[in-house]
Amino acid sequence: MPVQKYRSLQIKLTPQRLAILSYLNGNKTHPSAEDIYKAVQKQYPTMSFATVYNTLEALRDKGNIRELKIDPAKKRYDPDNTPHHHLICVKCNCIVDIHEDFDLNLPGKLTRGFDLIGKSIEFYGICRKCK
């Protein structure tokens, strides 16, 4: 596992954190804290939920992962921090990435004095499995 790669995160690299980073690296499944806990626990049986949450919070604050507001029941995390959008199944809540750059700008008269930061588009539908 390329520890080097994580140096730039500027957070202390402990074995638990490396295990979480390794699980997230290249992961396309948008896991919840519980998903991550369960996966990493196999390797570190003493892993605690608090460590998972602390690490995710640190990574989010460093801009390394995105916290998704898609599932009202729980937070989900997106390790892919290139700009992209999501296609979500309204039945099973599964999420698929959409790597397409939509040329979309908010007309100046509608910004209501906001300093704009970004945008996010969610498409809703029913996935193949749920049909």
Add this chain to the structure above:
Amino acid sequence: MPVQKYRSLQIKLTPQRLAILSYLNGNKTHPSAEDIYKAVQKQYPTMSFATVYNTLEALRDKGNIRELKIDPAKKRYDPDNTPHHHLICVKCNCIVDIHEDFDLNLPGKLTRGFDLIGKSIEFYGICRKCK
């Protein structure tokens, strides 16, 4: 209050429900369950949280309100069920409606076998107050 207007909802119209509907009618603030509870409690001191949730669930299932997934800490409800998007302050979580029809289509090759239902665009920024 136009009780007539709510007949089409096909739900039993009790005083508590009418109070909730009246609070929601024309409301542009995207309230949480707690906001609604607090507001309606003034009129009905015996109102319970369960009634608020039950009513919101019924209204949502009838398509009369939208449940917003914008705030990870709590559900928020949008009484405006005409198609529109949102502009959200990342600091105070305030939400402003954007009534602009963006011509936005997901290319067929990206649908991954989903039956598409709809889309939702969120713009993020910092509002005038929070600057």
Add this chain to the structure above:
DNA sequence: GAGCTTGATAAGAATCATTCTTAGATGATA
């Protein structure tokens, strides 16, 4: 390398929004 300081970990308690349960009350309809 020893000691120090800061931050991380583990375990469980605490919190908070939401959902469930139950018994009793009320609206809708004929």
Add this chain to the structure above:
DNA sequence: TATCATCTAAGAATGATTCTTATCAAGCTC
């Protein structure tokens, strides 16, 4: 008005997340 399905209220239960506390480890300074 009688019937019945549904609603209400109160509080318990749930479940994700956050907080607390006591250790422990990493990385710096000397």
